[in-house]
Structures are given as C-alpha cells and as structure tokens.
Amino acid sequence: MDTEKNPQGGARVFRASAGPHIRSGESVPHIMWTVSAALLPAAGLSVYYFGPRAFLILIISIASSAAFEALAQKLMGAKITVSDGSAILTGLLLGMNLPASAPFYLPVIGSAVAILITKQLFGGLGYNIFNPALIGRAFLMASFPRFMTAWPVPQGSLSLARPDAVTGATPLGILKEEGYRKLLSHFASRHDMYVQLLLGHRGGAMGETGVIALLFGAAYLLYKGYITWHIPVTFIATVAVLTAVFGGDPWLAMLSGGLVLGAFFMATDYVTVPQLKRAQIAFGLGCGIITALIRLEGGYPEGVCYAILLMNCFTPLLDRAFRPRKFGEVA
Amino acid sequence: MRITSFKGGVHPPDNKKSTASLPIVDARLPERVVIPMSMHIGAPAKPIVGVGDAVRKGQKIGEAQGAVSVPVHASISGKVIAVGSFPSPMGADAQAVVIESDGADEWADGLAGHDDYLSLNPDVLRNIIKEAGIVGMGGATFPSHVKLSPPKEKKIKYAILNGAECEPYLTADARLMEENPGDIIEGLKIIMAILRVTDGFVGVEDNKKAAIKAMSAEAGKVACELVVETYYERDGIQYEVPKGCKMGVKVVPLPVKYPQGSEKQLIKAVTGLEVPPGHLPMDVGAVVQNVATAAAIYQAVRFGRPLVERVLTVTGPGINEPRNLRVRIGTLFEDIISQCGGINKKAAKVVMGGPMMGIAQWSLGVPVVKGTSGIVALSEREAVNVMDFGPCIRCGRCIEVCPMGLNPSVLGQLIEKGHFEEAKDYGLLDCFECGSCSFVCPSGRPMVQFTKWAKRELARKKQKAS
Numbered sequence: 001m002d003t004e005k006n007p008q009g010g011a012r013v014f015r016a017s018a019g020p021h022i023r024s025g026e027s028v029p030h031i032m033w034t035v036s037a038a039l040l041p042a043a044g045l046s047v048y049y050f051g052p053r054a055f056l057i058l059i060i061s062i063a064s065s066a067a068f069e070a071l072a073q074k075l076m077g078a079k080i081t082v083s084d085g086s087a088i089l090t091g092l093l094l095g096m097n098l099p100a101s102a103p104f105y106l107p108v109i110g111s112a113v114a115i116l117i118t119k120q121l122f123g124g125l126g127y128n129i130f131n132p133a134l135i136g137r138a139f140l141m142a143s144f145p146r147f148m149t150a151w152p153v154p155q156g157s158l159s160l161a162r163p164d165a166v167t168g169a170t171p172l173g174i175l176k177e178e179g180y181r182k183l184l185s186h187f188a189s190r191h192d193m194y195v196q197l198l199l200g201h202r203g204g205a206m207g208e209t210g211v212i213a214l215l216f217g218a219a220y221l222l223y224k225g226y227i228t229w230h231i232p233v234t235f236i237a238t239v240a241v242l243t244a245v246f247g248g249d250p251w252l253a254m255l256s257g258g259l260v261l262g263a264f265f266m267a268t269d270y271v272t273v274p275q276l277k278r279a280q281i282a283f284g285l286g287c288g289i290i291t292a293l294i295r296l297e298g299g300y301p302e303g304v305c306y307a308i309l310l311m312n313c314f315t316p317l318l319d320r321a322f323r324p325r326k327f328g329e330v331a
Numbered sequence: 332m333r334i335t336s337f338k339g340g341v342h343p344p345d346n347k348k349s350t351a352s353l354p355i356v357d358a359r360l361p362e363r364v365v366i367p368m369s370m371h372i373g374a375p376a377k378p379i380v381g382v383g384d385a386v387r388k389g390q391k392i393g394e395a396q397g398a399v400s401v402p403v404h405a406s407i408s409g410k411v412i413a414v415g416s417f418p419s420p421m422g423a424d425a426q427a428v429v430i431e432s433d434g435a436d437e438w439a440d441g442l443a444g445h446d447d448y449l450s451l452n453p454d455v456l457r458n459i460i461k462e463a464g465i466v467g468m469g470g471a472t473f474p475s476h477v478k479l480s481p482p483k484e485k486k487i488k489y490a491i492l493n494g495a496e497c498e499p500y501l502t503a504d505a506r507l508m509e510e511n512p513g514d515i516i517e518g519l520k521i522i523m524a525i526l527r528v529t530d531g532f533v534g535v536e537d538n539k540k541a542a543i544k545a546m547s548a549e550a551g552k553v554a555c556e557l558v559v560e561t562y563y564e565r566d567g568i569q570y571e572v573p574k575g576c577k578m579g580v581k582v583v584p585l586p587v588k589y590p591q592g593s594e595k596q597l598i599k600a601v602t603g604l605e606v607p608p609g610h611l612p613m614d615v616g617a618v619v620q621n622v623a624t625a626a627a628i629y630q631a632v633r634f635g636r637p638l639v640e641r642v643l644t645v646t647g648p649g650i651n652e653p654r655n656l657r658v659r660i661g662t663l664f665e666d667i668i669s670q671c672g673g674i675n676k677k678a679a680k681v682v683m684g685g686p687m688m689g690i691a692q693w694s695l696g697v698p699v700v701k702g703t704s705g706i707v708a709l710s711e712r713e714a715v716n717v718m719d720f721g722p723c724i725r726c727g728r729c730i731e732v733c734p735m736g737l738n739p740s741v742l743g744q745l746i747e748k749g750h751f752e753e754a755k756d757y758g759l760l761d762c763f764e765c766g767s768c769s770f771v772c773p774s775g776r777p778m779v780q781f782t783k784w785a786k787r788e789l790a791r792k793k794q795k796a797s
Contacts, residue, residue, distance in 0.1 A: 018779050021709055027775055031726070124722065
C-alpha cells in the first residue's frame with residue numbers, strides 16, 4: 001500500500017505470534033541438569049567408597065549415552081539435542097546402577113540399550129515407554145549376571161584394578177540367602193546396621209548405597225518442585241509397610257537395595273510415570289507392592305528395577321483412569 | 332467471607348509498578364482516526380458515511396448488523412477521508428472509516444442523557460447500551476446488550492463486575508476504579524436494574540488496595556437505596572420485587588493469581604458456583620461485565636455518550652515513558668506511543684492487551700479499538716520465540732496450572748498429530764486460551780496456538796458438513 005495515501009504507515013515490523021507472550025523461563029535442559037546435579041552427592045560418595053574406578057565407570061556411562069544419543073539423532077536426520085542433558089542424566093543413572101567392579105564395556109552396552117533401543121527407537125525424549133536407564137540395567141542383569149550380581153564392598157581404595165577380590169553379596173542378598181540373623185551378625189548392632197546402610201557403607205551398585213547423599217539430592221529436588229512426594233513416599237512407605245506386615249525389618253527394607261535411588265530418581269522420571277497426582281499415588285503403590293513381592297517371595301534379592309519397569313507399562317492406563325476433574329464438572 | 336479460588340493458575344511477574352500510581356491522562360486529540368467496523372464479536376457494522384461527509388464526535392458511522400452486533404461511532408469531529416480495508420489490531424485487515432479531525436472536537440446533536448436512569452424500562456436501557464456501541468472492554472469485546480438480555484427462563488441472581496485485571500503490566504482498570512469509582516458503581520446499578528438483581532459484586536485482585544478502598548467507599552453508599560418499583564415490565568411479564576428489597580454492592584478482594592479475571596473463575600470466587608462445561612454464566616445465574624464497560628454504560632445512559640474513548644495502559648520495557656491514557660477509539664498505536672516517549676530498541680514484541688492473552692502486533696499502524704486495554708512493548712528477554720519448541724516430556728506442570736482442570740499435555744499432543752475430534756473428548760472446547768499451560772511449559776510448547784488451530788479446524792469441518 002502506498003504510504004503517502006495510507007494513514008497507517010508504520011515502519012518498524014515486530015514479531016507476531018499467539019500468546020502467551022511471556023514464559024516462566026523453565027526449560028527441559030534446566031530440569032535435566034538440575035536432576036543430574038542432585039545426583040552428584042551420591043555419585044561423589046560412591047567414588048569415595050569404591051575408588052577412582054567408580055568415577056571411570058560413571059564417566060564412560062555418561063559419555064557413551066551422550067554419544068549414542070548424538071549418533072541416533074544423526075542417523076535419523078533429527079536435531080542433535082545432547083545438550084538438553086536428558087541422555088547425560090540417563091548415562092549417570094545407568095552408571096549409578098552398576099557395580100564399581102563392572103568391566104568398562106558394560107556401561108557402553110548398557111547405554112546402547114538404554115539410548116538406542118529404549119529411548120530413540122520409541123521416538124526420543126518424551127515418547128519412551130520405559131525408563132531407559134532401568135532397561136539398560138535389566139538388560140545387563142540378564143546378559144551379564146556374573147558381573148551384575150557381584151557387588152564390591154566399599155574399600156576406599158584408590159586402585160583402578162577391578163576389585164574382584166573383595167566383592168560380596170549385598171545386604172539384601174545376604175538376607176535372601178542366609179537370613180536376617182546372619183545379616184545382623186555382619187554389624188555391631190541393629191543400630192549400627194541402620195547407620196552403615198544410611199551412610200552407604202555396604203555392598204551394592206555405586207549409586208544406590210549412599211542413602212544419605214541420595215536423600216540430600218532428593219530433598220533439593222522436592223524443594224525446587226522438580227519432583228513431588230507422591231510417588232517416592234508412597235513407594236517407600238508401601239515397601240516398608242508390606243515388609244513389616246510379613247515380619248521383616250521395615251527400616252532395613254527402606255535403607256537397602258536401590259529403593260531410595262529408584263523411588264526418588266527413577267520412579268519420578270516425567271516421561272515414563274503418570275502425570276496426574278492421584279495416578280502417581282497408584283503408581284507408587286504398585287511399585288511398592290511389586291518390590292516387596294519380589295524381595296519377599298521372588299527369586300531375586302532386589303525388585304526395585306523390575307517394579308518400576310512393570311509399572312511403567314501401566315502409566316497410560318493410570319493417567320486415563322485418574323483424569324482430573326474438569327472445572328464445573330460434577331465429580 | 333471466604334473466597335473459594337479456582338484450582339491451578341500461575342503467578343507471572345506482575346510488572347505493574349511503572350504505571351500503577353500514574354493518574355489517567357487524556358491523550359492528545361488525534362489528527363486522524365481509523366475506526367474499524369468490527370471492534371466486537373459478531374457481525375461487523377456497516378458503514379453509513381461516505382468519503383467527504385462531515386461527522387461529529389459520537390455520531391453513528393456504522394450500523395449494527397443483526398442481533399449480535401453493535402453500531403460504531405465517530406470518535407472525533409471532522410471529515411471522512413476514506414472508507415476501506417485497513418489493518419486491524421484484532422487480526423486480519425478490516426473495513427474501517429478514516430476521519431480527519433477538524434480540531435473542534437464537537438459532540439453530535441441529539442445525544443440526550445437521562446437523569447432518572449434507574450427508573451427506565453430495562454428494554455429502553457438495553458437499547459441505549461446497544462446504540463452506544465458498548466462491548467466488553469476487558470478485551471473479549473462481546474456486545475454488552477446481548478449479555479444483558481438473558482432468556483426469560485434464566486433467573487439472574489448475581490451481577491458481577493470484573494475488576495480483577497490479572498494480566499501483568501495492565502493498570503488501566505485499577506486506575507479507573509481508583510479515580511472514577513462513582514461511574515463504575517452507577518453503571519453496575521444500571522446493570523442490576525436491567526437484570527432486576529439486588530446483589531451486585533465487584534471482584535478486584537487483592538494487590539490493588541487503593542482501587543478496593545475507593546470502590547468499597549462508593550459501594551457503601553449503594554446499600555441504602557431502595558429498589559424502585561418501576562422495574563416491573565420485562566418482556567411483558569410481571570415481576571415481583573419484594574417490598575423493602577435493597578440493592579447491595581459488595582467489593583470482593585480476590586486472590587492474586589492469573590487467570591483470576593477469567594469469567595468462570597471470577598464467578599466461582601464471588602459466588603462459589605462453578606459454571607458447568609459447555610454452559611454460560613447465566614446458567615448459574617450470573618452476568619459478568621468489566622469495570623470499564625460499567626463506566627461506559629453509565630456514560631451512555633446518564634449523558635447519552637456513545638463509546639468513543641477508553642482508558643488503556645501503555646507500558647513495557649520497550650516504552651520510554653509508560654502511562655495510563657484516555658484515548659479516542661481509532662487513534663493509531665504509533666500516535667499513542669509517541670506521547671509516551673516513543674518506542675525504544677528493547678521492544679521486540681508489541682502486544683495489544685496483556686502479555687498472557689493479548690494479540691501481538693507486527694506494525695504500530697493499527698488503531699486502538701474498543702477492546703484495547705493496553706499496549707505492551709515486551710523486551711527480547713521476555714518475549715518468547717514460539718518457533719523453537721520441543722517434545723512434551725510429560726512433566727505435568729500444565730495440568731497443575733490449568734484453571735479448567737484439563738490435560739493440556741495430552742491435548743497438545745493430540746492436536747499436533749491432527750486428532751481434533753479426540754482433542755474435543757479431552758475438553759478442547761472448555762479451553763479459553765488463558766495460556767497458563769504454555770507459560771509453565773519447559774518445552775516451550777505453543778499450546779494456545781494448538782488450541783486455536785484445532786478449534787478452527789473443527790469449526791471448518793462442521794461448516795462443511797452442514
């Protein structure tokens with residue numbers, strides 16, 4: 001239009017789009033990096049307990065997860081989004097689920113299964129049905145049981161050598177094979193056992209032992225609102241109550257195995273758990289029941305990994321069953 | 332009184348400080364105005380003046396077309412220099428009448444007011460409101476006389492004025508309540524007279540203490556007035572008003588939360604009632620009007636003045652001297668911004684209305700319309716680029732904040748894949764596009780855009796089918 005005749009001769013052109021024109025500033029990378037940061041105290045503790053080899057396993061796991069993510073996205077011609085931190089978080093979680101004594105190729109294989117198969121083949125971030133790190137762990141568990149059931153006992157050693165000589169069973173393993181009394185005999189007293197478990201001075205995967213450090217990270221995420229209490233509290237409480245009902249030690253149940261790591265950091269993975277709060281409580285309940293069943297009656301000493309993976313299957317159903325009440329709708 | 336707020340909502344930074352204490356100032360008389368024939372929801376008005384015609388302020392220049400439509404008036408006196416298609420801030424180009432000022436600013440003849448306005452027949456009052464071209468001035472621009480004409484079977488119990496102004500940056504309504512509470516309360520009394528209700532409410536967000544104080548003082552004077560008996564005639568039906576029945580107006584402080592000023596959320600806060608999905612406020616006996624609309628109704632009924640000006644906030648980091656201005660309808664944005672120290676380099680996005688639900692403008696060559704509550708120039712840092720969004724990570728933040736209890740996450744994913752019918756099953760039509768979901772989305776997903784698109788596609792399909 002001729003600006004001479006047009007009374008509306010505005011010159012500068014501005015960006016136009018649908019509202020809202022402002023945003024809260026929250027972003028996926030910020031969430032992923034914050035969760036990763038919240039895992040660092042526990043990761044650090046595991047390096048302290050299990051030595052530099054633990055550090056190497058974590059680094060290999062993170063690096064291979066990131067590399068597989070980039071590779072998959074390059075092959076599919078998609079935008080490479082390694083910097084969003086989600087693959088790095090998966091790598092960190094996978095590493096924390098491994099024994100420090102694992103051979104170095106284990107985290108690489110685990111990452112391939114987690115990122116390539118569980119995440120990218122299902123459509124990438126936001127579309128995977130199962131928790132990638134847990135599928136990685138489950139795959140390694142099934143394929144390399146020799147490495148995945150020999151858990152090193154914390155040495156504080158600085159050796160890079162594989163700590164084969166000092167591997168032993170986890171507290172839950174001892175409990176399953178030899179009973180509660182035998183387990184207690186490893187400690188000075190029942191109280192001492194709880195303290196040792198809390199501090200992570202026991203055999204197990206690198207990231208699951210330092211309960212106190214995990215709780216510290218979890219508290220930060222709860223405070224920031226990145227996770228809510230619904231799944232972890234229901235999950236852990238269900239395990240404790242069921243264990244007590246069947247005559248077990250609920251404190252031991254809560255502090256041992258991968259329960260704290262699983263409940264606060266894996267069963268809270270946005271993508272694979274229900275979105276709705278009431279559905280999350282049902283999810284936590286289901287996780288707790290399956291974990292307790294496996295621990296008390298199953299063949300494995302620990303069931304957190306499988307419990308979460310099994311409940312991942314129910315996520316869409318739970319979300320559908322617990323639809324929120326619409327405004328104005330009669331409940 | 333305990334206020335039952337709605338579930339959800341967000342707390343964007345309110346950014347009202349720069350204009351909250353600035354009195355409303357009359358803007359410079361524009362040399363030229365561009366007055367669109369469609370400044371309301373419904374059929375556009377039809378121009379009844381031609382190029383060369385002399386017009387005066389308040390003179391009708393566009394005739395309403397059909398029931399849901401209002402006439403349009405000249406906002407200055409002068410000469411019509413063009414009738415044609417011009418950019419409108421409400422979207423695509425629209426038919427408009429361009430008037431060049433003669434500088435005299437004279438009112439048209441025959442604009443008569445009414446002293447005894449509360450004793451007028453409701454139908455007469457409705458007609459005055461329609462003929463004055465009054466629409467919802469909060470931004471929705473729905474013709475007010477239509478809202479004030481509920482079907483006979485709907486018993487209206489609550490007349491509610493919306494003074495929430497929950498959008499960040501805007502302070503126009505707050506200033507109007509502080510400076511002209513009398514106009515607003517008188518407007519509300521007219522609304523109550525039309526609807527024959529005795530309970531009037533003004534909902535104001537609790538962060539506007541001065542406005543609440545001014546409005547409460549004014550509302551306090553209402554309580555002692557008897558409902559006059561002349562309200563009997565309505566649609567030919569006798570209506571019993573209990574003797575001694577008093578009009579009462581209550582100012583209700585509302586929790587500070589976006590979107591508290593949304594009609595259904597406001598009704599819930601004031602009455603405790605929830606409008607069911609797919610229903611209208613009148614189904615729970617409520618009628619809501621914006622405070623500025625009430626003031627315009629008073630001006631129209633008392634003084635015979637059509638809607639030719641409005642108060643708006645010109646603000647944001649991109650505006651050098653933010654102000655609250657009383658502006659003639661049809662004044663171009665650039666003309667107004669030049670009276671506010673001009674626009675600076677920081678401005679990345681210019682929004683008509685608030686930053687949550689306002690309409691982004693690509694050009695400043697658009698006129699102020701009846702629904703222009705503000706002109707906000709957002710900085711690059713605030714204004715998001717919607718082209719850059721990621722996949723839904725199912726974090727559930729949008730579900731937590733949705734004031735309608737919907738699942739925007741699922742809605743967005745369904746719409747993204749073109750499943751519009753399924754989206755309808757998930758409550759697409761209950762969404763009023765407040766944008767709380769997009770505001771909190773860490774993936775920056777353009778949920779409002781999805782919703783608008785899906786609604787339009789469904790409407791198109793329906794049109795095709797019929």
